[in-house]
Amino acid sequence: MxxxxxxxxxxxxxxxxxxxxxxxxxxxxxxxxxxxxxxxxxxxxxxxxxxxxxxxxxxxxxxxxxxxxxxxxxxxxxxxxxxxxxxxxxxxxxxxxxxxxxxxxxxxxxxxxxxxxxxxxxxxxxxxxxxxxxxxxxxFRFPPWQQTHARLVELVGAALAEGRQPIVLGYSLGKAQEIVRILTDNGLRVTCHGAVAAINEIYESLGTPLGAFRRYRPEDFHGPTSLDLAERGVLVAPPQVARSAFVNRFSSPLTILMSGWGMQKNARYRYGVDEVLPLSDxxxxxxxxxxxxxxxxxxxxxxxxxxxxxxxxxxxxxxxxxxxxxxxxxxx
Ligand SMILES: [Zn+2]
CATH class of the missing domain: 3.60.15.10 (Ribonuclease Z/Hydroxyacylglutathione hydrolase-like)
Structure with a gap:
């Protein structure tokens, strides 16, 4: 068989x-x-x-x-x-x-x-x-998902209050859409990297709403026409950007990777991010x-x-x- x-x-x-x-x-x-x-x-x-x-x-x-x-x-x-x-x-x-x-x-x-x-x-x-x-x-026994969602919202809220750009990282198919829904369900403004936004649009066209999100445009984040932090809100992007110029352009970003590998010791250093939360698909x-x-x-x-x-x-x-x-x- x-x-x-x-x-x-x-x-x-x-x-x-x-x-x-x-x-x-x-x-x-x-x-x-x-x-x-x-x-x-x-x-x-x-x-x-x-x-x-x-x-x-x-x-x-x-x-x-x-x-x-x-x-x-x-x-x-x-x-x-x-x-x-x-x-x-x-x-x-x-x-x-x-x-x-x-x-x-x-x-x-x-x-x-x-x-x-x-x-x-x-x-x-x-x-x-x-x-x-x-x-x-x-x-690899993950904590209750409600706890992970709450911790994400807490970290993002604290970063915004301190004037830091929160950047939440997750694979562009699946993980990123779950992240976007957690954030929009909690009333946060969300901007998505182009790779994420493209998949978001397919999810929505297939009947899975993700809440209001904005597609990333460099001019909204950098330069004379940039929006203030409260308006552009939290950024959602694929993990590959963690060590890239995309992140380095921000003066004080807070990078949060959502991954089951976050259960491993020293995951933050391994992935080059500030926080890792164990959200997995x-x-x-x-x-x-x-x-x-x-x-x-x-x-x-x-x-x-x-x-x-x-x-x-x-x-x-x-x-x-x-x-x-x-x-x-x-x-x-
Ligand atoms: Zn898979």
């Missing part, structure tokens, strides 16, 4: 899962670039409509007419395919495959916590679970364990992330291993 063929592959329906190479037929779980083909386009894909729009925006080359899950079913009457929300970024999905010999759930990237901008994940029980394990070490360690419990599989394959997580599961009596070539999968 599942094998490793340079990538995760379901031979029964000739379907690759999140391959980074162009394939004849591939499931694309979401539009982050590490889940998209790097040098060409898949011929046919299964994905949600939102993922297709976002992937086309990011790559400009995933230009395919996606078959729906229903049409895949009609290709093979023995295979039932369904997509379930993954709670990661807009459009992210898990794929569930049911065959006469059993069921399989592949998560892609996911989280179980609720989000302001993404539908909550809805995993279902399956015989085989193929899951990401990005934060698969016990040190991935499951933390507790959610990874919770997923396994909810899916209740006979077998778990971990993919992406810490190898130790498969060991953690085995220590708890769960049949688990890495989904990698040397672990040649033989299922059913």
């Amino acid at each position: 599942l094998r490793w063929q340079d990538d995760l592959y379901l031979p029964a329906c000739s379907l690759y899962l999140d391959s980074r190479r162009p394939r004849p037929f591939c499931f694309v779980s979401h539009a982050h670039s590490d889940h998209l083909p790097q040098d060409g386009a898949h011929e046919r894909v299964i994905s949600t409509a939102q993922t297709l729009v976002l992937a086309n925006h990011r790559l400009g080359k995933l230009s395919i007419a996606a078959p729906t899950a229903e049409s895949v079913q009609s290709i093979d009457p023995d295979t039932r395919i369904s997509l379930l929300p993954a709670g990661h970024v807009l459009g992210s999905a898990m794929i569930r495959v049911e065959r006469p010999e059993g069921s399989l759930l592949y998560t892609g990237d996911f989280k179980l916590r609720p989000s302001l901008t993404v539908a909550t994940a809805e995993p279902t029980p399956a015989d085989i679970l193929v899951m990401e394990s990005t934060y698969g070490l016990s040190m 991935h499951a933390d360690f507790g959610e990874l364990l919770e997923l396994v419990e909810r899916v209740s599989p006979r077998k778990v394959y971990t993919h992406h992330g810490y190898a130790e997580f498969a060991e953690t599961l085995r220590a708890r009596g769960i049949d688990a291993e890495l989904a990698r070539p040397e672990a040649q999968m033989r299922l059913f």
